[in-house]
Amino acid sequence: MLTIHGVPLSVHTRKTIVTAILKKLDYRLEVVIPVIPGNPPPNWSELSPTGLIPVMQNGDFRLADSTAICLYLERTYPSTAILPADPDGYGRALWFDAYAGGTLFRNVVHPLFHQMVVHPKIRKEATDQAIVDTVLGTVQPRIFGYLDSQATGQFLVGDAMSIADIAVVSNFVVYQYMGFYVDPDRYPALARYLRGIVASKAFATALAGEKPFVEQMGLDRSFLH
Numbered sequence: 001m002l003t004i005h006g007v008p009l010s011v012h013t014r015k016t017i018v019t020a021i022l023k024k025l026d027y028r029l030e031v032v033i034p035v036i037p038g039n040p041p042p043n044w045s046e047l048s049p050t051g052l053i054p055v056m057q058n059g060d061f062r063l064a065d066s067t068a069i070c071l072y073l074e075r076t077y078p079s080t081a082i083l084p085a086d087p088d089g090y091g092r093a094l095w096f097d098a099y100a101g102g103t104l105f106r107n108v109v110h111p112l113f114h115q116m117v118v119h120p121k122i123r124k125e126a127t128d129q130a131i132v133d134t135v136l137g138t139v140q141p142r143i144f145g146y147l148d149s150q151a152t153g154q155f156l157v158g159d160a161m162s163i164a165d166i167a168v169v170s171n172f173v174v175y176q177y178m179g180f181y182v183d184p185d186r187y188p189a190l191a192r193y194l195r196g197i198v199a200s201k202a203f204a205t206a207l208a209g210e211k212p213f214v215e216q217m218g219l220d221r222s223f224l225h
């Protein structure tokens with residue numbers, strides 16, 4: 001059976017879980033919380049050279065990095081595909097995956113998650129409101145504006161869910177867990193698109209599995225109702 005080491009809340013762990021669900025794979029989630037000292041298993045640095053989650057184990061084969069894991073699963077278990085077959089669609093799906101990790105996560109979700117969750121709830125440190133305000137007021141509009149311009153259909157690329165949707169929406173799940181919301185007046189296409197993907201069977205199944213953890217952390221699931 002496939003083992004995924006990670007946290008149900010994590011953007012990048014969720015990418016691999018949604019991919020496993022789409023592909024109807026049996027998987028087991030081994031909870032590892034890297035920001036809690038002493039939580040990772042003793043061989044963690046061997047499993048995860050970066051110290052980050054997720055890490056996947058399939059038999060004797062181990063792999064870190066969510067994109068590497070998703071592409072490995074795609075090659076190993078081609079059905080249901082998470083990459084379009086045509087070259088342009090394939091390239092664009094990988095572009096959105098890179099944008100999700102390198103821009104949306106790095107510049108919006110990661111700093112907000114640290115200020116809204118890691119600092120107050122895990123490290124018992126104060127939230128730096130100036131960082132939150134800069135992200136929401138200055139950084140976020142450019143990124144959400146771009147995604148709003150791209151979210152013209154049910155999926156970001158082609159006519160089926162791809163790694164593009166999995167990666168981008170996985171970020172917005174965490175964004176909304178923190179109590180933030182995507183303003184439908186300002187970003188109508190993005191807000192509509194997100195509602196559709198979050199309601200898809202694969203995301204709904206993944207998010208149902210996260211419920212106990214999310215509730216335990218006192219996060220906000222109201223966007224799912």
Ligand SMILES: N[C@@H](CCC(=O)N[C@@H](CS)C(=O)NCC(=O)O)C(=O)O
Pocket residue numbers: 010011012013034035051052053054064065066067101
């Ligand atoms: N490029 C990596 C990024 C992984 C990543 O940033 N994981 C976050 C959680 S979503 C993490 O491990 N954070 C813990 C920490 O920063 O200590 C991937 O796609 O797997």
